[in-house]
Amino acid sequence: MSQPLSAEQLLGAWRRMVTIREFEERLHREMPKGMIPGFTHLYSGQEAIAVGVCDTLDREDVIVSTHRGHGHCLAKGCEVKPMMQEIYGRAGGLCGGKGGSMHIADFSKGMLGANGIVGGGPPLATGAALAFRNLGNRRVSVGFGGDGSANQGTVFEAMNMAVVLKVPTLFVFENNGYSENTAADYAIGARDLAERCAAFGMPAETGDGTDFFDVYERTQRAVERARNGEGPSSLVFTCTRFFGHFEGDPQKYRAADEVDTFRQTMDCLSKFRDRVTGEGWLEEAALQQVHDEVLALIDEAVEEAMAAPLPDLATLTTDVYTTY
Ligand SMILES: Cc1ncc(C[n+]2csc(CCOP(=O)(O)OP(=O)(O)O)c2C)c(N)n1
Numbered sequence: 001m002s003q004p005l006s007a008e009q010l011l012g013a014w015r016r017m018v019t020i021r022e023f024e025e026r027l028h029r030e031m032p033k034g035m036i037p038g039f040t041h042l043y044s045g046q047e048a049i050a051v052g053v054c055d056t057l058d059r060e061d062v063i064v065s066t067h068r069g070h071g072h073c074l075a076k077g078c079e080v081k082p083m084m085q086e087i088y089g090r091a092g093g094l095c096g097g098k099g100g101s102m103h104i105a106d107f108s109k110g111m112l113g114a115n116g117i118v119g120g121g122p123p124l125a126t127g128a129a130l131a132f133r134n135l136g137n138r139r140v141s142v143g144f145g146g147d148g149s150a151n152q153g154t155v156f157e158a159m160n161m162a163v164v165l166k167v168p169t170l171f172v173f174e175n176n177g178y179s180e181n182t183a184a185d186y187a188i189g190a191r192d193l194a195e196r197c198a199a200f201g202m203p204a205e206t207g208d209g210t211d212f213f214d215v216y217e218r219t220q221r222a223v224e225r226a227r228n229g230e231g232p233s234s235l236v237f238t239c240t241r242f243f244g245h246f247e248g249d250p251q252k253y254r255a256a257d258e259v260d261t262f263r264q265t266m267d268c269l270s271k272f273r274d275r276v277t278g279e280g281w282l283e284e285a286a287l288q289q290v291h292d293e294v295l296a297l298i299d300e301a302v303e304e305a306m307a308a309p310l311p312d313l314a315t316l317t318t319d320v321y322t323t324y
């Protein structure tokens with residue numbers, strides 16, 4: 001097969017996926033130490049979706065994330081160090097240390113926010129897309145959601161409105177098999193999520209969320225449609241999460257060997273590495289060098305976050321309302 005992306009683009013995708021993986025693996029080790037306030041939902045295992053989707057977007061395009069948002073933030077270009085400070089609740093964080101893991105936003109990167117409300121993202125993405133359509137600026141929005149979010153009324157309303165108003169938005173569902181501890185097989189009556197999305201009157205496809213190239217190609221087609229004024233699309237990507245629903249989840253609802261098996265068979269990083277080296281598109285040494293650089297950056301980010309000052313008490317009541 002001919003090389004679908006330049007070596008620079010492939011190495012960039014690898015850097016972003018490895019950054020997400022190592023960021024999350026490190027947080028998994030840091031959380032039990034008690035220095036990180038609030039709740040954390042890790043994204044490990046789903047990296048190919050965030051990166052495959054965001055790599056098709058321009059900087060001016062926007063995304064709206066979920067409660068499991070670190071991967072989306074990093075994929076859209078949020079910097080590691082201010083993100084880490086945000087998660088540690090420090091003044092130098094992307095939201096001044098007042099948002100934490102579940103409320104990271106960086107408008108300068110087109111990252112409109114993680115979201116503690118399941119199904120909260122798609123309506124916001126639809127609104128952003130309506131603005132883009134009215135301004136005629138060819139920008140696109142993406143609303144991420146999980147399989148659980150796909151059962152929310154807010155999502156149904158957003159999908160219908162997006163079709164009726166023909167706005168440039170993508171509904172991306174990451175089907176990791178669970179909504180908290182409820183299996184998607186049980187909770188989604190229609191079983192086939194894409195079929196349900198199609199019923200709203202838009203193209204809908206199911207892809208392999210562990211295959212960066214599959215995610216990238218399907219998303220690229222949907223983005224082109226949106227930019228050309230042909231309206232919204234839905235993409236459902238199957239995947240798994242390598243950790244619990246939240247950090248501290250005992251995961252009694254999963255078979256004892258389930259995660260180990262998925263780490264062997266559904267690891268998007270291994271699949272990407274095998275593909276790009278097997279095809280001769282990238283050298284193993286180049287991948288390793290990026291991996292080492294990422295590990296060093298994350299070490300520094302954690303060290304600096306722990307030493308960084310907390311927000312000043314005077315900022316407690318600022319940033320509550322915005323003015324337009
Ligand atoms: C409106 C709303 N209902 C319920 C919750 C509690 N809740 C938080 S995460 C979650 C599961 C979401 O599952 P899914 O959309 O599949 O995302 P995943 O956690 O698998 O990434 C639930 C029910 C919530 N935060 N918001």
Ligand SMILES: [Mg+2]
Binds near residue numbers: 146180
């Ligand atoms: Mg889920």
